[in-house]
Amino acid sequence: MISSEIVANSELIYGAEVISDKRVAVIGYGNQGRAHALNLRESGISVIIGGRIGSISCAQALADGFQAQDHLQAVAEADLVIVSLPDEVHGAVCPTLFEAMNPTAVMGFLHGFSVHFGQFKPPKDRAIVLVAPKGPGTALRERFLQGMGIPSLLAVHHGGENPKQTEAIAIGWAHGIGSGRAGIIRTTFRDETETDLFGEQTVLCGGLTELIRSAYEILVEEGYPPLLAYTECCHEVKQIADLICDRGIAGMSSAISGTARFGAIDAGPRVIDSSVRARMKDVLRDIQSGEFAKRIIADAHQGSPRVIADRTAAANHPMEDAGRQLRAMLPWLKNVDGTKSP
Ligand SMILES: NC(=O)c1ccc[n+]([C@@H]2O[C@H](COP(=O)([O-])OP(=O)(O)OC[C@H]3O[C@@H](n4cnc5c(N)ncnc54)[C@H](OP(=O)(O)O)[C@@H]3O)[C@@H](O)[C@H]2O)c1
Structure with a gap:
């Protein structure tokens, strides 16, 4: 069943502040990772970058004033882990990230590909969400700087121990990148993935x-x-x-x-x-x-x-x-x- 629903204004009382006391780890600092990290930081959220130490993207994160750590160190203390790595590597990297995460932490994707097609199969009792901006990282950043935003799709694959809190964290993340100014649309991992690819x-x-x-x-x-x-x-x-x-x-x-x-x-x-x-x-x-x-x-x-x-x-x-x-x-x-x- 294909479904979508705009997150109602009444729920937007969960602004970015809902995650202002959370530690967010952005794993990967490429097209999307950099825009998410910069927008979240400017929304008052504490962000750490996880990357391959010595790589060009880690150097960029440091130059942008972030603390950059090895992937596994970065996720260890995080409440929300944002996976901004190319979809093709999720199958190899996500299981290791997952093992290093706090079991109550939320893992967030920017596209449902790896979960929907089974490259990564997280256990059902762990919190897994999706915030997929409908545009490239450059647009996400530019609109944010202009005081605007681009719409994002939001989905909860598994709610974890506290499904309401899990969704509130995803909504806070979507706000933090500026999508609350544009539109947050609830959907499923399947519909996001298949419509995006098509x-x-x-x-x-x-x-x-x-x-x-x-x-x-x-x-x-x-x-x-x-x-x-x-x-x-x-x-x-x-x-x-x-x-x-x-x-x-x-x-x-x-x-x-x-x-x-x-x-x-x-x-x-x-x-x-x-x-x-x-x-x-x-x-x-x-x-x-x-x-x-x-x-x-x-x-x-x-x-x-x-x-x-x-x-x-x-x-x-x-x-x-x-x-x-x-x-x-x-x-x-x-x-x-x-x-x-x-
Ligand atoms: N690009 C878009 O317009 C767009 C739009 C919406 C959603 N998305 C989704 O956003 C996610 C990220 O896409 P992206 O385009 O932002 O990715 P990207 O720019 O290609 O990601 C590059 C980052 O991933 C790291 N990386 C690459 N291979 C790795 C590996 N094997 N192990 C560890 N780190 C690795 C790179 O680190 P190094 O510097 O060490 O190589 C770099 O920090 C994907 O799920 C994608 O579908 C993308």
């Missing part, structure tokens, strides 16, 4: 990028200048995405030209036709059956050859040159570290 594969990260690359390649093959092809089919995505985000698809549609609107009606369903929808359903079945999970874990065990090959191919694609050329004209674009975008 959305990122068919739309956000897989479908959208293939659509952009295909459109760019067609225009260039037909003799149009790469800079025009890039500007139209890639760069402008953000303007349209912002309109959709702010106003919905119907609202975006009323903000574009009549020509664009008619073209969308005329061509959109020919591009995304029933054969595409059938393949999108295949992708969902592949996720639901656990076959996708098996492939990503197998790739990770072999040193991630598919991921590495794709990263190289993407970096070497000719459209990246057109992208650099365009971004050079936009001096306000910045990398995460504040340097000018290449």
